[in-house]
Amino acid sequence: MIDYYRFSLAQDWIGAQHQASRYVSRESMMSEAALASTHSTDAALQRIPFGAPAEQVAAAIASDGAVILTGVLTREQVAEVNKDLDPHFDAIGQGNFGQGEENFLADFMGHRTKRVVHCVRYSKTLRDVMLASPVLAEYVSALVPGAPGNHSLGSSQAIEIHPGEKAQTLHRDANTMLELLQRFERGGPEMLINSLLGLTDVTEEMGATRVIPGSHLWDDYRREATQAETIPALLNAGDLLLFSGRVLHGGGANVTKDRPRRVLSTAFAISFFMGEEAWPFVIPVEEVRTYPKQVQGYLGFRSVSFAGEEPGFLWRVEAQPLEEHLAL
Ligand SMILES: O=C(O)CCC(=O)C(=O)O
Numbered sequence: 431m432i433d434y435y436r437f438s439l440a441q442d443w444i445g446a447q448h449q450a451s452r453y454v455s456r457e458s459m460m461s462e463a464a465l466a467s468t469h470s471t472d473a474a475l476q477r478i479p480f481g482a483p484a485e486q487v488a489a490a491i492a493s494d495g496a497v498i499l500t501g502v503l504t505r506e507q508v509a510e511v512n513k514d515l516d517p518h519f520d521a522i523g524q525g526n527f528g529q530g531e532e533n534f535l536a537d538f539m540g541h542r543t544k545r546v547v548h549c550v551r552y553s554k555t556l557r558d559v560m561l562a563s564p565v566l567a568e569y570v571s572a573l574v575p576g577a578p579g580n581h582s583l584g585s586s587q588a589i590e591i592h593p594g595e596k597a598q599t600l601h602r603d604a605n606t607m608l609e610l611l612q613r614f615e616r617g618g619p620e621m622l623i624n625s626l627l628g629l630t631d632v633t634e635e636m637g638a639t640r641v642i643p644g645s646h647l648w649d650d651y652r653r654e655a656t657q658a659e660t661i662p663a664l665l666n667a668g669d670l671l672l673f674s675g676r677v678l679h680g681g682g683a684n685v686t687k688d689r690p691r692r693v694l695s696t697a698f699a700i701s702f703f704m705g706e707e708a709w710p711f712v713i714p715v716e717e718v719r720t721y722p723k724q725v726q727g728y729l730g731f732r733s734v735s736f737a738g739e740e741p742g743f744l745w746r747v748e749a750q751p752l753e754e755h756l757a758l
């Protein structure tokens with residue numbers, strides 16, 4: 431049995447935790463016994479067609495903490511994104527975030543899971559169709575403070591859960607932000623939301639993401655969560671699970687013999703929170719010139735308009751908007 435508390439001390443886990451918002455702390459761990467029991471209820475998340483009014487999407491997240499947006503990408507577009515990502519998956523092995531029973535981060539990221547980061551860079555279809563979408567920007571803005579398109583891309587990570595992977599520890603993606611700001615409780619602004627795009631059809635057996643609907647509204651965020659409270663978020667390829675940074679969730683166990691489950695995680699945060707991926711050091715400015723403007727903004731290559739002012743007031747150079755400085 432893994433003693434998470436011991437490892438949190440031994441590995442200076444707190445330091446690592448501050449680098450990324452979604453890794454869980456000792457307080458929000460669930461017990462091994464709880465991990466062992468997995469069964470779903472008949473409850474299901476709402477499914478809303480992509481393009482529906484932002485108020486409808488925001489209302490679903492306000493009540494359940496998560497919603498499935500159907501048809502964000504067509505099957506053809508999904509195939510293009512997969513073609514773009516395949517070489518990057520081929521280049522890495524399972525457990526590429528580290529190995530070892532006693533390495534908490536590696537365990538959280540999954541020993542039988544492949545994670546490809548910086549995906550925004552690898553797929554034009556992903557940039558043009560999903561990230562440049564004004565509809566998605568509206569949804570994000572309805573949930574997270576900031577004008578549409580003026581959020582930071584917290585991560586762009588494809589997650590492929592392979593057969594034999596166990597269920598991931600249940601967690602809240604905005605966990606660390608909430609704790610640091612002493613808002614580890616319900617209410618208050620949404621600081622980060624995450625989304626998972628089905629790049630395969632996603633069944634429960636393949637490791638559909640487990641969600642506890644309504645857990646963003648719990649009175650006690652330190653209450654222990656059990657797998658028995660979760661339901662699987664079933665996706666057709668091209669559907670998007672959009673969820674609050676406050677809702678408990680985790681990757682599911684893949685109990686198939688031979689069917690990897692691939693999704694793409696795209697997280698959006700309040701513009702002034704640091705994301706997981708250091709975009710300006712990952713993507714050369716010459717390359718970013720070819721990206722849609724909205725995507726340049728998500729990646730930190732444009733000044734940020736928090737309250738809708740034009741040009742953005744935050745993230746400037748010598749009082750000049752960053753986009754002018756970079757001649758974008
Ligand atoms: O792979 C999944 O279904 C969820 C992954 C996740 O929640 C995470 O890594 O933060």
Ligand SMILES: [Fe+2]
Nearest residue numbers: 452603679680
């Ligand atoms: Fe997560």
